[in-house]
Amino acid sequence: MTAAVFDSGVGGLSVVKSLIKHKMFDEIVYYGDTARVPYGAKDQNTIARYSLEALEFLSGFEPNVLIVACNTASAYALDELRRKAAFPVAGVIEPGVLALKNGGVKKRDRVLVIGTRATIGSGVYQKLLSAQGYENVTAVPAPLLVPLVEEGIFDGAIAQEAFKRYFGDLGAFDAVIMGCTHYPLMQTALGAWFAGAKLVHSGEAIAEYLKANNLAFGGADETQIKFFASENVNRLKEVAAQWLNLP
Amino acid sequence: MTAAVFDSGVGGLSVVKSLIKHKMFDEIVYYGDTARVPYGAKDQNTIARYSLEALEFLSGFEPNVLIVACNTASAYALDELRRKAAFPVAGVIEPGVLALKNGGVKKRDRVLVIGTRATIGSGVYQKLLSAQGYENVTAVPAPLLVPLVEEGIFDGAIAQEAFKRYFGDLGAFDAVIMGCTHYPLMQTALGAWFAGAKLVHSGEAIAEYLKANNLAFGGADETQIKFFASENVNRLKEVAAQWLNLP
Known part of the structure; x- marks a missing residue:
């Protein structure tokens, strides 16, 4: 099972941490829109537009589920993402x-x-x-x-x-x-x-939600993570190493 | 004389305030890249790219000078803006x-x-x-x-x-x-x-600099300001009204 995880920046890594802890996916593709973070003070149309661009990028990985690991994007873009996506989309x-x-x-x-x-x-x-x-x-x-x-x-x-x-x-x-x-x-x-x-x-809550909705099988002994960012993917990887205790 | 003023968001309004106070221009066209603010944690290439997009937009107003009212953009994009612009460009x-x-x-x-x-x-x-x-x-x-x-x-x-x-x-x-x-x-x-x-x-400093370099004539009794933003121009106008004591 592959989960695509989308966030405006690094915050969604706290969700990834829960997904790993609960052994939910063998692959996670993470995309942080670090060139345009933060979304929290932007307006509705802008947030929806940026979220759809993320969907387009992440669709290429043919994930089993898209997790919108950003409360702001979940608030403003979830319905539109669900209309456009070829797979289930879960917000937080x-x-x-x-x-x-x-x-x-x-x-x-x-x-x-x-x-x-x-x-x-x-x-x-x-x-x-x-x-x-x-x-x-x-x-x-x-x-x-x-x-x-x-x-x-x-x-x-x-x-x-x-x-x-x-x-x-x-x-x-x-x-x-x-x-x-x-x-x-x-x-x-x-x-x-x-x-x-x-x-x-949010991370613990969505892990519980995915289980309840059969959107993850569990039992993934190891989770491979691919990191992508709209800028400075190295900083994202550094923060990930720190937050997720990666090597 | 028309000055184009570019900033990542609302911060450049403190520069506009000085330009008005010193009666330097009869027209100011302000562009804030509010959809992508802040620039302060972004990388060099991204900042330069966004600045060149702002130049393209502001060039349409045929300004006498472009003022980069953002220290971060001044640090990373000034040389490239000067190469591309058809008018003088001043940073802070x-x-x-x-x-x-x-x-x-x-x-x-x-x-x-x-x-x-x-x-x-x-x-x-x-x-x-x-x-x-x-x-x-x-x-x-x-x-x-x-x-x-x-x-x-x-x-x-x-x-x-x-x-x-x-x-x-x-x-x-x-x-x-x-x-x-x-x-x-x-x-x-x-x-x-x-x-x-x-x-x-920065605002007082650039007012002094423009005078010393003959980039403003002074004596503008009134300054007309046009506001543009990459999102939510109304919020920019609200902040401007507050910072600049506009009606």
Whole structure:
């Protein structure tokens, strides 16, 4: 089984990490649109156009499934990708919402969704959470967390001040959806800030979703990964080596 | 006189502000490559390619001069833009270095240059400062300052923590070149941090440079500005209204 994984940059590697951990594919073809990252502040048409270009490139590998490992692209381009693709396409938003439900988060529990300005502005998380009956949902953009992670800052004074700015007045939550694939890199710091809350991780959520939908067989002893990027593929490989503990 | 102004996004508006203040042009055509911002972490070939696309677009307005109001594009694309353009092209790096000299900063004074990773990594500031005889030059990338400014954060706890991270161990300086057109928005906070240092502002520096090189006549009572962007021109206009105090 081959999975094509598309992200605006390096963030989707946190999803790849989960796919490897759960031994889901023997081949992953990763494409990061590093020449045009970040998508989080771009508009809907631009995000959809860039996503379709990625689809065209990745189709050449004839994957069994395309995983959109970017919440922003999942929010704005999923329907169009599904119309155009010759194989199943999975985004990370629906799996994140289902992970709440399967993880025992109750309908009246307090749920926080954090993401880029574009993801939160799309209202897609809010809509799907509402459709699942969640009533206490707060959704806030936390745009600085992406550049912090890109800078290798996962905790410490700047991160804590950013948390205070975005979350300081929001109170406590029972569950927090990390609605951007960069955020799992800050999971320890976010977990300490939202002490006691269940944190939803896009990578873990989509692994669960793929299993439930028969989109991966599992049992892949080894996963071969091919990396492609719209620029500077070497930097992508460096980050991958670090995040995925590759040799 | 018409000036074409090119920037990767909204940062170049701090240069436009200086051009208006000094009454240098009766028309400014501004193009921000907002669909592909930021350039600061992209590689040399990509930056040059995007800059040449901007030149092609702006050439249609037959400007008297093209101002590259982005330090990163000035560092990597200026020579190629000059080869291809049918009119003079001015970047912001050389003017910044000359502004030091004309501002009475002496050759043994301690000079700090801050900018994006790409600008600092290009070594262009360091080379030009050395050519002018400056001996005590420190150059450091401060990549988080761009997303902070984009978020409307010009001072406060996060900004102070970022300054501490980047500048905390560097000691004192006699002059600081704000080598990114976003940074003048933080000028008050930077001025307080580097108390006593002369701050060099790309917009003011290039206004001085254009005058010295007869690339603007001055005396424009009113400046008409046309805004173009590779996406979301309305957001560019909103930021412009705020930064430039337009109606």
